[in-house]
Each structure stands twice: as C-alpha cells, then as structure tokens.
Amino acid sequence: MTEERSHLRVRGEPPARWGAVRLLMPLIDAHRRPRGPYTVAAALLRHLVPPALGSAPGLVAAHDIEILAAAPELAGIVPARRGGIDAELSDEERILVPAPRRTLRLANGLAEFVRDAVRPGGAIAVCNAAEADPTDVELLDVMTRRIPPGTLSIMVCSGGPAPPPGTRDVDELWALVDRCVREGFLHAVTELGEQGMAATPPGGASWWRFAQRTATALGGLGRTGEARAIWDRVRLTSQDPAMHAAAAYGTAMLDARHPDPAARDLVRARGWINEAIAISTILPDPAERAFKLGFDRNGLALIELRHGRFDAALALVDSAIELARELGERHRQHRMVLLANRAQLLSGLGRAKEALDDYGAAVAIDPGFPDTYVERGNLLFKLGRHEEARADFEQALRAGPPLPEAYYNRAELRVVLGEADAALADLDRVIELDPEYLDAYINRAGLLAGRGRDDEARADVETGLRLAPDNPYLLTVLGQVETEAGRPAEAGAALDRALELAPGLAAAWGNRGVLRYETGDLEGAAADLTRAIELQPQPDLYANRAVALRALGRQAEAEADDRRAAQLS
Incomplete structure (x- = not known):
C-alpha cells in the first residue's frame, strides 16, 4: 500500500499526508481482466448499496437500472423497479443493441447515486486504472467532474500488481458477452467476442453467436472496417443461409448507418440488403422467414429513407409489419421497432394522427422504453400539443438513467411556452450530463444573450x-x-x-x-x-x-x- 501512494493522483487539494484521507473501503483494483465492465462501480456499489437500502431506499429505487447494470450480483437485494421488456425476451427475440452513449447515461446515474449515498469527506483509491474497462474510465471521469471534492475525493493510479490471467470456459464467456450486449458495453463485447470466436469451432452455432455480437458492437462503435472484416469471415467460414443473410444485412447497415454521412455508400448498401432479402425469402422455417425477411425489409426502408423516398420506405415497413403478424406473440420488440419506425415515416409524410396511433401501440408493447416517448413528444410538440409533449418528455426521464435528449427537448418546449428560466435550467442539466452536447451550448448561448447575460x-x-x-x-x-x-x-x-x-x-x-x-x-x-x-x-x-x-x-x-x-x- 505504501508503494502505491506515491503514484496516486488526488483530485482537488492533496492531503498533508496519506493518513489524513478517510478511505471508504480498501483499495479498488480497476483491472478489467477478472470481471470486465464496471469493476470499480461494482466494488463501490457492493459497499454503498446495502446500507443505503436501510437509510435511503428511495435513492436505491431511483437508480435501480444503473445499479443492476453495473453490479448484477445485487439483484437479490435491489428490486428492478423500472426497465423495458428486454429482460423478459429470449436471445433470438432481443434485437436492440444500446447505443454507445448509454454508458454515459449509466455513469451519470451512478455518479448521482454515489454522491448522495456517501458521507461527505471520504475518499476512494483506485489502482490499475490504465487496465480498466472503458465503462469504469468513463465513470471515474464523470464522478470526478460531478461529485464535489468535499463530498468524495477520488485518487487514481495507473500502476498496481496485475491480477492472475485466469480462464473462462465458453459458457462463462458467452454469459459475459450476452450481458455486455444487453447493457451496451460495446468495447467489452469486441474484446470478449474475439476471445469467444477463438475458443469455438469456426462456423458453428457458438462461433456464430460470438461473431454476430462482435461485428454488431464494432459497427456501433464506428469501427466499420473491423466489423466488415468479421462479416467477411462469416461468409468465408459458413454455408448456413441464415448466417449469410444476417451477414449481408450487417454489411449493408455498415454503409447505410455510417456515422459520417459523406462516407455512406447507399448503392453498395442496397446491393447487400437485396442479397439478405433474397436469402431470407427462401429460408425453410416459416417463422424464421417471416422474422428475418421483415427485419431485412426494414433495413431496406432505411436506405430508401436516406434517399428521401418516404413512400417507398413506408411500403417496406408496412410489409414488415404484415409479416410480423405471422409471428403471433413472439418477437414483441421487433414489432415495437417496426411500429415506431412507421410512426416516424408517417410523421414525415404529414400523417400525424396515424403516427400517433403507431407510437401509442409501440408504447403499449414496451412502456419502459424511453426513446418512443421522446419521439412521440417531438411530434406532439410540432403539433402544438405542448402539455402532452411535456408529459412524454418527462416520462422518458422517469423511465431510465439520466437522458440528456429529453431535457434538451423539454428546454425547447419551455422556450416556446415562455418559461425561459426553466429552459435554462434544463439546458444546464444537459451540459452537466454531457459537456460535449453542442446544441445545448447553442440554445443556452442564445437564451443568455437574449436576457442580456452576454458574458455567459x-x-x-x-x-x-x-x-x-x-x-x-x-x-x-x-x-x-x-x-x-x-x-x-x-x-x-x-x-x-x-x-x-x-x-x-x-x-x-x-x-x-x-x-x-x-x-x-x-x-x-x-x-x-x-x-x-x-x-x-x-x-x-x-x-x-x-x-x-x-x-x-x-x-x-x-x-x-x-x-x-x-x-x-
């Protein structure tokens, strides 16, 4: 312990000597090897949550999603009060992969829980930070930025004894990858997924599960070249039609969803999605065919939308919804996505009533999914139905960890309603949650200038x-x-x-x-x-x-x- 002290970086004023710091708990080893994502967070939560359940159960309940995402071992004592239908779905029915920004939402929620749960004046010390998972790196950054030094001092060192290598069998590795996909820990998926591919026979069912998740995570992180290479490996390794259809779809989406619009190749994307549709059309199992064909047509609808062809996109989504009727009660999340997508297209075509009906149907399928409330709130705002829009934005805020977009949209609404002070407070909140949220600076600067607060x-x-x-x-x-x-x-x-x-x-x-x-x-x-x-x-x-x-x-x-x-x- 003495050896480590000289390497610790103390946020705020350093104490006169190490003994002046009141450590909340023993030194936290941040190395990702033994546990993976949120190693630091889980250690903190195991220390803070049990006493908080006795002294401040409402605080725990308000952060149940964040706590269980970071420390699933606490599920026995922390009830899941909020959340969508994702946890109820089978592996094949779970089609949504959280965006990379979800970890920032989790980090903000966890930082707020820690801030309110600790007694002021304490400290934590973290070693092996250079080997920490990106989730913990992000969390430590958010905690340092958002928790006052007088409440919690955070001391971090990059050095420390490395934990033993350890080994995971394929089942353990898959369980961790599956958890990381569900929670949106995409960096960990890319690292662990490659390990899973190396540990399983190429082309087999287990290998495919690792390959599909790894390529999807790489695409979500914008690492399109690496993702494309994995889809190519699938094509070289497998002769399974369903794998080839999924690989063609995944490759198409790399071009259609590229984060840089200038780098999108919609012609190449159309070629790949047409291949996916051609293969899905001849899959022998009727349910698999209906699901995968609808999924692929929804992907082609995105390409049509990128071309500005709303009617063609709408026809494709309509056909996907018709195919989903063949699935009975299965694939609820798939139907929710299709309904929300159709609602967006109908809204763009000026068919607001039909769009609101579809948004309502999507909300009914998964009342815990915040994005649908935000999208419906935007449409209601556009229609001048301001109080209904406000209700949707606020429901989105209640449904999950802190959501900057919902605060930002509510701020725009409050400007229109003449609630300038409340709008500024919402924009302050957006920037506190995400200091790189450009539009919030634009709108706040405009509001401040309009109120004569020119220096700000x-x-x-x-x-x-x-x-x-x-x-x-x-x-x-x-x-x-x-x-x-x-x-x-x-x-x-x-x-x-x-x-x-x-x-x-x-x-x-x-x-x-x-x-x-x-x-x-x-x-x-x-x-x-x-x-x-x-x-x-x-x-x-x-x-x-x-x-x-x-x-x-x-x-x-x-x-x-x-x-x-x-x-x-």
Missing part, C-alpha cells in the same frame, strides 16, 4: 466553437454579443461568416440587420431584415424592420410592419 453567452459560444469550429448558429450568437459589446467589426465578421456557411439562417440575417442599423446602414438593415422575414416571419423581425423603415422615412411600410408584429405576437 460568450463563454458558451467559445466552448461550442471549440467543439465545432465555424458553427453558423454559434457565430450568429457571437455576432449578437459583439454587437451589444459595441464591437461592430468583430460582429460583422462573425455574422458574415455565419451567412457564408448557412445562407438560409434567418437569425443571422436578422442579427446582421440590427448591426447594420446600429452602424447607420439603414438600407442594408432593411434588406437584411426583409431576407430574414422571407425565411422565417417572426414578430421581432417585423418590429425591427419597422424601426429601420421609419428611419428611412417609409412610414406606411413601417406601420404595416408594426401591425404584422402585433398580429404575430
């Missing part, structure tokens, strides 16, 4: 531009802040650049119109405000143009603009 707005703009240089929305707010600061040259440069990047951005035209008025260019001000109104008629734009027109002596036009501003308000 400028700070958000600067942070946002570090994340996304040349973002036109941030440059627009920067132009507004520079105008208020009496720096017309800097304001003009920011707004000119915003319009160069986004000629259809009404706010940039409007703000440049205000700047031109302030600098005495009345004709330029009127022209810019006219363009802003053409793009997005808003009462403040009409009111500002009225001021410019009146200064130009165009009284009748100014009065007409005042009337329009009043009507729109």
Whole structure:
C-alpha cells in the first residue's frame, strides 16, 4: 500500500499526508481482466448499496437500472423497479443493441447515486486504472467532474500488481458477452467476442453467436472496417443461409448507418440488403422467414429513407409489419421497432394522427422504453400539443438513467411556452450530463444573450466553437454579443461568416440587420431584415424592420410592419 501512494493522483487539494484521507473501503483494483465492465462501480456499489437500502431506499429505487447494470450480483437485494421488456425476451427475440452513449447515461446515474449515498469527506483509491474497462474510465471521469471534492475525493493510479490471467470456459464467456450486449458495453463485447470466436469451432452455432455480437458492437462503435472484416469471415467460414443473410444485412447497415454521412455508400448498401432479402425469402422455417425477411425489409426502408423516398420506405415497413403478424406473440420488440419506425415515416409524410396511433401501440408493447416517448413528444410538440409533449418528455426521464435528449427537448418546449428560466435550467442539466452536447451550448448561448447575460453567452459560444469550429448558429450568437459589446467589426465578421456557411439562417440575417442599423446602414438593415422575414416571419423581425423603415422615412411600410408584429405576437 505504501508503494502505491506515491503514484496516486488526488483530485482537488492533496492531503498533508496519506493518513489524513478517510478511505471508504480498501483499495479498488480497476483491472478489467477478472470481471470486465464496471469493476470499480461494482466494488463501490457492493459497499454503498446495502446500507443505503436501510437509510435511503428511495435513492436505491431511483437508480435501480444503473445499479443492476453495473453490479448484477445485487439483484437479490435491489428490486428492478423500472426497465423495458428486454429482460423478459429470449436471445433470438432481443434485437436492440444500446447505443454507445448509454454508458454515459449509466455513469451519470451512478455518479448521482454515489454522491448522495456517501458521507461527505471520504475518499476512494483506485489502482490499475490504465487496465480498466472503458465503462469504469468513463465513470471515474464523470464522478470526478460531478461529485464535489468535499463530498468524495477520488485518487487514481495507473500502476498496481496485475491480477492472475485466469480462464473462462465458453459458457462463462458467452454469459459475459450476452450481458455486455444487453447493457451496451460495446468495447467489452469486441474484446470478449474475439476471445469467444477463438475458443469455438469456426462456423458453428457458438462461433456464430460470438461473431454476430462482435461485428454488431464494432459497427456501433464506428469501427466499420473491423466489423466488415468479421462479416467477411462469416461468409468465408459458413454455408448456413441464415448466417449469410444476417451477414449481408450487417454489411449493408455498415454503409447505410455510417456515422459520417459523406462516407455512406447507399448503392453498395442496397446491393447487400437485396442479397439478405433474397436469402431470407427462401429460408425453410416459416417463422424464421417471416422474422428475418421483415427485419431485412426494414433495413431496406432505411436506405430508401436516406434517399428521401418516404413512400417507398413506408411500403417496406408496412410489409414488415404484415409479416410480423405471422409471428403471433413472439418477437414483441421487433414489432415495437417496426411500429415506431412507421410512426416516424408517417410523421414525415404529414400523417400525424396515424403516427400517433403507431407510437401509442409501440408504447403499449414496451412502456419502459424511453426513446418512443421522446419521439412521440417531438411530434406532439410540432403539433402544438405542448402539455402532452411535456408529459412524454418527462416520462422518458422517469423511465431510465439520466437522458440528456429529453431535457434538451423539454428546454425547447419551455422556450416556446415562455418559461425561459426553466429552459435554462434544463439546458444546464444537459451540459452537466454531457459537456460535449453542442446544441445545448447553442440554445443556452442564445437564451443568455437574449436576457442580456452576454458574458455567459460568450463563454458558451467559445466552448461550442471549440467543439465545432465555424458553427453558423454559434457565430450568429457571437455576432449578437459583439454587437451589444459595441464591437461592430468583430460582429460583422462573425455574422458574415455565419451567412457564408448557412445562407438560409434567418437569425443571422436578422442579427446582421440590427448591426447594420446600429452602424447607420439603414438600407442594408432593411434588406437584411426583409431576407430574414422571407425565411422565417417572426414578430421581432417585423418590429425591427419597422424601426429601420421609419428611419428611412417609409412610414406606411413601417406601420404595416408594426401591425404584422402585433398580429404575430
């Protein structure tokens, strides 16, 4: 222990000597080898949860999903109060793989639990951090950022004695991979899945399970080249039609879902998905054929949607839903996904009532799945049904670990309802949960600038531009802040650049119109405000143009603009 102390990095003010630190528990070994994901988290939870069940059972209940995801061994004492149908499904029916961002949600929930469960003034010490699973690395980062040093000191060292190598048989390895897939621990899936493939006969059923999960996880992490290589190995190794159909589908989705739109190859994706459909069509088992063919047609619908062909995409999803009727009560999650996808397409086609019906049917299948509430809330917001939208966003927040998107969407709703302080609080929460959430900086900067809090707005703009240089929305707010600061040259440069990047951005035209008025260019001000109104008629734009027109002596036009501003308000 003495040897380790010199390597520990203490967050905050270091104690005068090691003995001044009150360790909550013995040194935590973060090495991922013995346990895998959330090794540090599980050690903390095993220490904190039992006493919290006696002193603060509501706190445990509020974080049941996060606790059980990180420490499933606590299932005997922590009831699963929330959650979707995923835990009830068989392996073949579980089709959703959580996005990589889910671990950030879990980390935030766990950090909040630890913050509220510990007695202030304690500390934890962690060794072997360099060998920790990415889930623990992320958790330690979130805890360091979100738990005040006076509540918990976190000391981390990269060194430490390595645990013995150990071995897992194939069944143990599969159980861990299956858990990691269900929870969204994708980095661990890629590492453990490769071990499983190496430990099983190529082309066999066990090998295929490891290969399919590993390739899917690699695709989810954006490691498309490695994922494609595994799908190629499947094709080289197997002659099973179902494996070839799944490999063709997986390869198609690497192109159709590539995180960089410029790197998507929809032509190649269509070729692979057509191959998947051709194979699925001739599968001998009727239930397997109906499921896999519907799955593949849903994939082709995504490609049609990427091409902007909503009607073709809708027809494909309709056909997949018809095929799902042949499955009886099986594959509930598959039906939920298809209904939600059809709802999105119907919404895009302006068929809002049908879309809401499908969202309702999807919610009925899995009331614990937060994404459907967010999507339905967005549609209700668009329809002006604001209180129903608020209810859906808040249900999404209750359904699982902290969800930045739901707070962000509720903030937009609160802006429309005139609840600016509440909107700012929601945006504060978004950025606390995810400091790289660019849109939250954009919206918060705009709100702060509108309330005259220009220094705070400028700070958000600067942070946002570090994340996304040349973002036109941030440059627009920067132009507004520079105008208020009496720096017309800097304001003009920011707004000119915003319009160069986004000629259809009404706010940039409007703000440049205000700047031109302030600098005495009345004709330029009127022209810019006219363009802003053409793009997005808003009462403040009409009111500002009225001021410019009146200064130009165009009284009748100014009065007409005042009337329009009043009507729109």
